[in-house]
Amino acid sequence: MNPYSRSFLARTSAAALAVTIGISGFGFQPSVQAAEPAAASSTSASLAYLSDPLRAELVYLNARTENMFLLTDTFTFDPDSYRYHDLIAIQNKTYTLVTDPAASQSELSAVQQQHEKALNDYIDYYLRDYDALRHFATLGYLLYYHSRINQDESKLTPAERGELHAVWDAQARIEQLGGSSIQGNALRAYKEVYLPLSAKADDLETYDASTYSSLIAKYRADIQARLAAVSGSPANHSASLQAFEQSTSLLEQIVAARASYNQVKVAKGNLEVRYSNLVNELKLDSPIQNSEEYQDLKRAIANIWTMMDLPKGIRTGEYPPSAFGDLRRALRKAERVLETSTKLPELRQAHNELADAQMDFLVRRKL
Structure with a gap:
């Protein structure tokens, strides 16, 4: 059955699933959750602060961020973008404040506003309507039309069903806004409908x-x-x-x-x-010799020295003599840093410079 031909009220919407999840508050446990030993009452009491409504909102905000990263992680983008680092930094701050019993409501409210802004800035910069539409189409196929499911929702886990309905509700919202041909509608539905409901569906996910x-x-x-x-x-x-x-x-x-x-x-x-x-x-x-940076540089030097045995010459498949001279100088420089440096940033810089020298050497191979 085509989901788009169904009456909006004829199926259980993702919004309804979200309401079901929210009935018991932050601590709702679906029946499909992996079996665990019953928690002691003292443990429950010690975690009571996590039932705070603002913390609950931040937990779902983090889930929206994680689900968004599942889409953008497949993209090629500048990893040095301040939007990316801003979002990671505020996500880390969210982690620490939500789990800190001493965090005040004003601190939680402030980080919520910062996180929302960073997430929206990131989405608006990196995503377009076609990204959201492609995401919906892919999930719709995998969770409904694929031969594993064959349009039978009973074959889905509760979390998968929640995800599917999040997609359908987002697609319905696009139509309510006037269709996907209007710029911004798909991305708006992705942010306002899909991400919140997808985050709620994650509550139904099982774990080991x-x-x-x-x-x-x-x-x-x-x-x-x-x-x-x-x-x-x-x-x-x-x-x-x-x-x-x-x-x-x-x-x-x-x-x-x-x-x-x-x-x-x-x-x-x-x-x-x-x-x-x-x-x-x-x-x-x-001791700097115990650092990962020191060991990484040491291994890189040893590996790149073996390249000095590659064929030298001007024929096809060979490397010009000047390339070996440049690589040898880069190796000697890296060795001096390894022997004398007392600072981790210097080791990292030397490793990066040696990697650049290795790449410069490789591209000089005669074709």
Whole structure:
């Protein structure tokens, strides 16, 4: 059956699904959620602050951002764009504030406004009507017309069904606005209808608790190894260590409490931020030879030295003698940095310059 021929009231809309999700508030648990041990009452009490309406809105705002990235990640765009970095920065701030019980309503409200603006600026800059229309068409095919589904919604998971109805409601909104031929209608429906309802549908997504316990174990092991290598006292990093441990504990509690997938994603995002901050801090207090930057440059130098054995000459497939001379000078320069540098930015710059020299060498091959 063609979904476009259906009466708007003849099917369960994504909006209705969203209402169903919202009936029990932020902590609604769908029956399809992966089985988990029942959470202790003390754990539930410790997570009560997450039921705050403003935090709930921020959780869904983050889900909208994540779902938007699923589309734009397939595009080629300037990764140095300030819009991209602004959005990532405000998303990280959202993670930390939503999961901070001490965050005030004014702080939460401020970050919500900043996040909304950054998200809209990003969408308006990178997306066009045809991007939204293509996205809707692709999802509509995969979730309804594909042979796996064969226009039978009963074959969809609850989350997939919510996603499909988000697409249909967005397409219906385009028609209400006057059709896709009018510039801006598709993108408006994408922002105003599809993204919010798609974010709500994510609450119906199931997840494997072991995925997060494995991630936590991996991060904890890495931090312990880094602490063992620091030059100073681990006590110098007590604040960041405490923030990291609090983030791991929160993620463990949220998963154990069978929270929604959107809540889990925010807790995981907070863990990623705390882990990254701690790693960067520990790097500055560790011998530079232990740093990833040092090891990366060391490996690059060793690998590129092997290129000196490539055929030299002026015939097809050979490299001119001058190319080898330039590459050798670049390698010697990188080796000096590796031997004398005491700063991570210098190692990163040397690695980038050596990579450029390698590319310059390769393009000089005779054709």
